[in-house]
Amino acid sequence: EVQLLESGGGLVQPGGSLRLSCVASGFAFGNYGMNWVRQAPGKGLEWVSALSSGGERTYHAGPVRGRFTISRDNSKNTLYLQMNSLTAEDTAVYYCAKEGGSGKPYDYWGQGTLVTVSS
Amino acid sequence: IVLTQSPATLSLSPGERATLSCRASQSVGSSLAWYQQKPGQPPRLLISDASNRATGIPARFSGSGSGTDFSLTISSLEPEDFAIYYCQQRSTGWTFGQGTKVEIK
Numbered sequence: 359e360v361q362l363l364e365s366g367g368g369l370v371q372p373g374g375s376l377r378l379s380c381v382a383s384g385f386a387f388g389n390y391g392m393n394w395v396r397q398a399p400g401k402g403l404e405w406v407s408a409l410s411s412g413g414e415r416t417y418h419a420g421p422v423r424g425r426f427t428i429s430r431d432n433s434k435n436t437l438y439l440q441m442n443s444l445t446a447e448d449t450a451v452y453y454c455a456k457e458g459g460s461g462k463p464y465d466y467w468g469q470g471t472l473v474t475v476s477s
Numbered sequence: 478i479v480l481t482q483s484p485a486t487l488s489l490s491p492g493e494r495a496t497l498s499c500r501a502s503q504s505v506g507s508s509l510a511w512y513q514q515k516p517g518q519p520p521r522l523l524i525s526d527a528s529n530r531a532t533g534i535p536a537r538f539s540g541s542g543s544g545t546d547f548s549l550t551i552s553s554l555e556p557e558d559f560a561i562y563y564c565q566q567r568s569t570g571w572t573f574g575q576g577t578k579v580e581i582k
Contacts, residue, residue: 393571395573402563402573402574402575402576403512403514403520403563403565403573403576404573405565405570405571405572405573408571417570417571419570453519453520458522458525461508461567462525462567463510463512463522463525463565463567464510464512464520464522465522465531465532467519467520467521468519469519470519
């Protein structure tokens with residue numbers, strides 16, 4: 359059974375940093391691209407970052423580019439999102455999502471971890 | 478690429494047919510997916526490549542379209558289908574539409 363378990367969310371002050379983790383199981387983690395998608399309270403889905411299966415290609419949405427860094431450790435079946443210079447607009451539930459194949463949509467999602475940026 | 482979904486809200490009764498629209502600001506070919514999200518849950522993949530049902534998705538869900546105009550049809554609404562539906566393109570980067578809420582009339 360495929361499982362994605364996010365952790366690392368919480369309350370952080372504006373300007374602060376946080377690192378999210380997503381531990382994967384039930385599939386060959388190193389063979390699939392992985393993404394982070396967020397959802398602000400009461401709002402729609404927003405793609406945040408993507409990372410190729412081998413970790414050599416990264417992509418970030420405009421609002422987070424230069425502040426967030428996606429990475430992975432295939433030996434630990436873990437995806438990360440380093441978030442720096444956080445603002446209130448980054449407050450959201452952050453989901454990790456597995457691509458169904460190269461360029462394919464997300465066939466599995468984690469349950470999400472809530473990040474709240476507030477003083 | 479901007480995806481515009483319409484309508485924002487669809488009020489229907491169980492058993493009725495639902496048709497949701499997703500329009501792209503430029504062609505995405507067939508690189509369009511549909512997801513369903515219920516409160517407190519992550520999204521669930523329904524349709525990939527514009528018209529291919531994901532594993533385990535009932536046949537009452539169907540997708541169509543290509544280029545810039547796409548639709549998701551639920552042939553006969555079941556009680557568990559009342560939810561928010563999002564389209565997503567994967568042609569140039571990744572973007573989601575703003576969602577269509579299907580609510581009980």
